[in-house]
Amino acid sequence: MKRRKINTNWYNLIFLIVLLLGHRGFAIVRLPALIADHLILQRDISIPVWGWGNPGEKISLEFDKKTYQAVTDANGNWSVKMDRHKAGGPYKMVVKGESNTITVQDILIGDVYLCSGQSNMERGIDRTLYAEDYKNSTNDQIRQFKVGKQASDTVRIDIKLYTGWQAASPQTLGNFSAVAYFFANTLQEKLKIPIGIINTSYSASLAEAWISREGLKDFPAFYDQPKNKSEQYNPMLLYNAMLAPLTNFAFKGVLWYQGEFNANRAYQYRTLLPALITDWRDKFKKPKLPFIIIQLPNYNKAVDVPQQSNIAELREAQAMASSTSFTALVTTIDINSNEDLHPKEKKPIGFRSALAAEKLIYGLNGIVTGPIFRSQTIQGNKIILSFDNTGSGLKALGTDHLKYFTIAGEDRKFVNASAVIINNNTVEVSSAEVANPVSVRYAWADNPQGVNFFNKEGFPAAPFRTDDWPGITKPK
Known part of the structure; x- marks a missing residue:
């Protein structure tokens, strides 16, 4: 059989291409899950944008008629700070690497809030009780990014499970946190600017699951705690997967609704919640990051005689934490019309939270809480x-x-x-x-x-x- 002669020039060229591609790792420039179509960015600050690419890769970012430049570090990370912007939009962002281009469409600029906690923050709107609100919810100026339930033993750099940015409407409202939506709706009506909400919550979660390893330094027992099969009970694991990837993003403030599953350790919560607040402020590099704490509502069986109550003690711990600077407490002791852990009356909770934000963050004068x-x-x-x-x-x-x-x-x-x-x-x-x-x-x-x-x-x-x-x- 006659053998075919190999063209050594083509062989050498193919080998060189493979070698070069292998050296670059076949990577392309990419953005975090948060920075995608329909997002809302924080106004009146130098806006952070970040991503990944090949080490040493030149990155350009175009936004609002200006181009920003970056070069990835040895680990492939890059970031830029865009100029301050007033509320407005829509804008387009174009990010170019050496081998690909990403275009992000329909960007608004306004105020963005991180909304976190357990099931009462996670749950959606009661469609029967709030049928009219549901029907009239269409508002492109209110948008949510929902972080999916996930946990990790190690700190992640990006969100793996999520529902991307969605504008409020009857078609999308089922994905929204009810408390966060009514909070955003109240603020948007008052401020007339875009309001973004990032909902990162996990039902039945414990506060220590939302705190980093460094943030738990005063609670060493958590380091040696046996791992629980319910991932939301484990210290640090929700922080690693559902919060750490958000720490480069800029927020106006935090809305925190959690504590039901820490009630049996309410005395510890007196120091645990302030530790969480301090930890998040450290991780977001914002020592005055406003925290709005939603106090637990009334729930369980009602009784007419005085009782000892770990839930009452948890409410007390929340009130104590609200003495920390740049925090506010939202009282909900009158909200729940039944004995269930999950009050369906989420609208007044969101409304009161927005009033608390208006006073704490926007300088509203007047009375926004009770005696x-x-x-x-x-x-x-x-x-x-x-x-x-x-x-x-x-x-x-x-x-x-x-x-x-x-x-x-x-x-x-x-x-x-x-x-x-x-x-x-x-x-x-x-x-x-x-x-x-x-x-x-x-x-x-x-x-x-x-x-x-x-x-x-x-x-x-x-x-x-x-x-x-x-x-x-x-x-x-």
């Missing part, structure tokens, strides 16, 4: 309570007497009390069963159904206690 306990004075068999944040005065809904006040003497045995408003910022509490009272508690229960203590602006008083006696979740 907050300030001090007590003991007068014989009565305790006089003083309150801040009373607005135009205190109010008892439906009756002259306030519900869910309890009182105790030195024996620490609480009984139901009579509580009446005596002026615009003062309440008198007493009981014939307690001759020498020392402490008062309000709404200290899992489900104080039908609380009626408000200010005249219509906001409920936050649960509180005047004592510091050890609770049921404090370690022995």
Whole structure:
């Protein structure tokens, strides 16, 4: 058989091409999942954009008639900071590498919020209760990016599971967080700018799952904790997969709705939630990143007698965390119309959260929350309570007497009390069963159904206690 003669010139050329391609790793320039069609970028800052390519690759980025240049580092990372922009759009972004071009269409600039927590942040809108809101939801100025449920033993650089940017409409609203949507809708109506929400939440998750390894340094027991088969119970794992890939992005603030599954360790939550806030601010390199904490609503079986409650203690821990700078607390103790862990009434939660943001972040003046306990004075068999944040005065809904006040003497045995408003910022509490009272508690229960203590602006008083006696979740 006659053998075919090989053309050595072609062979050498093919070998050279393969060698060169192998040296470049066949990589192409790429962007993170967040930077895609229909995204909203944060206004009034130097806007970060980042991605990956071959080491040493030259990258150009075109946006709003300006070109930015970058060169990837030894690990293939690149980033640029675009000029500050006012709210507006739509814009187009074109990113060019040495072997490919990416075009990102329909970009808006406005305010972007990171919305996180467990199932009450994750859950969608009740279509029966909010049928009209659902029907009238079309608004291109409100867009959500949904991070899918995922966990990782190591820190990831990008989101693997997600639903990309979607504008609000009856066709897409089923993918939206109900709380985040009503929050965004309230802000968008007031500010008249695009509002972006990035929903990264996981049902039944624990707070420690959302904190980085470095952020848990004051909780060494978490490092040695046996791995749980439910991934959302494991320290760091949700942070690694669902938050770390977002830390290069710029946000206006954070909306945090979590705590139900940490209630049995409420005393620990007093320090765990501030640790989470500090950790996120460190990772986002924004020490004043605003945090809006949604306090747990009323849930579980309602009872008429005083009770010890780990849920009440968790609410107290959330209130304590809100004393951290650049934070706000949203009280929801009056929201839930049933005993379920998941109140369907998400609209007032989103609305109150937006009001909290307006005051904390945008400088809104006025009263946006309910009465907050300030001090007590003991007068014989009565305790006089003083309150801040009373607005135009205190109010008892439906009756002259306030519900869910309890009182105790030195024996620490609480009984139901009579509580009446005596002026615009003062309440008198007493009981014939307690001759020498020392402490008062309000709404200290899992489900104080039908609380009626408000200010005249219509906001409920936050649960509180005047004592510091050890609770049921404090370690022995």
